Amino acid sequence: MPDILIKSFNRPFYLDRCLQSIDAFVKGDFRVIVLDDGTPKKYLDKIQEKYPDVEIRRSEQYEEKTKAIEENLKLGKEINGFKIPTQLWKTAVQQAGDYVLVTEDDVWFNQEINLEEVTKQMRVSDIYLTKLGWLGNASRDTGYQSISNLLETISAKQLFTSNEWVMDWFFYNKFKVFSLLYKLGKVDNYTVGKYWQLNSILMGLWKKDYWLHVWKDAQGKVDEKEQLRNAAAFYHCHKTNPNFVAKTKTEILKTTFQSSATGSYHQYGVDFNVNYFNHLINEAWLKGEFDPMQNFPKDFSLDYFDRFLDDKMDQNNFRLWVEHFKSQYRNQGADVG
DSSP states (O other), X not given: OOEEEEEEOSOHHHHHHHHHHHXXXXXXXXXXXXXXXXXXXXXXXXXXXXXXXXXXXXXXXXXXXXXXXXXXXXXXXXXXXXXXXXXXXXXXXXXXXXXXXXXXTTEEEOSOEEHHHHHHHHHHHTOSEEESOXXXXXXXXXXXXXXXXXXXXXXXXXXXXXXXXXXXXXXXTGGGHHHHHHHTTSOOTTHHHHXXXXXXSXXXXXXXHHHHHHTTTOOSSOOHHHHHHXXXXXXXXXTTOTTSEXXXXXXXXXXXXXXXXXXXXXXXXXXXXXXXXXXXXXXHHXXXXXXXXXXXXXXXXXXXXXXXXXXXXXXXXXXXXXXXXXXXXXXXXXXXX
């Protein structure tokens, strides 16, 4: 039985949408666990009441993070969005079944899928990672080979791989290894990005041993090069497996490009308080005034968000911030809608 693990922080209106989409579209036998890092209790209580079969686990820093939300609203103190509950995530995956979908609260299913059937296919075909979404951008993935009416494999054989030591030199340019390869024309500015064929941050159904290896060194922060290094080293030992990575033939999962849990990764020099915006929407959602499925399966319309902004929130700055956010991912090849 696969587990669905949902990383969550202070956006219950998106978490509600995510859980409603699971109820609507996910078939088979599975378990849903929310891994929360600080969403205020009153919001989680409403989620638990609405979804009694969903288990909610809180991080060790839960109280610290809820306090940080309060201090931001009262004093304007920044929330440290770079500090993440990696131990909570790793423990949850360790305790999960053999296959686990690791996703986030601002991700939702947009069409029907039987996860139990997918994991059976993964077991039979020896698939370690199946991507259920790719932000509309599959350009990094190559060599598709259909293996069923639902799945196709992704060939990563063209990637240079070696043991962890060598891949560490490669990704972190230790001993100027990457610089030398660049001068020799063996790599370019797009090379590192190609290794994302082996990884998925928020839309991957994993064989849990592989996820644990990719994240084994994470200690309270995200280091994408570290993940890619570990993924490449693991794949190096399984390179003869033609089915190591697969994807669904259509995108099953979608996400937002107009909201963030904190502003830590999205500071664009715009006078826009992400936490206060989330507070306004959270409160409207708590009162039953905000519809978590508005415009579904597309993202919420900006005009709908506008209805819940107050005098402290400049509508033009909100839209400017959203455009910067979309541009950040558009430049990486994502389809931001």
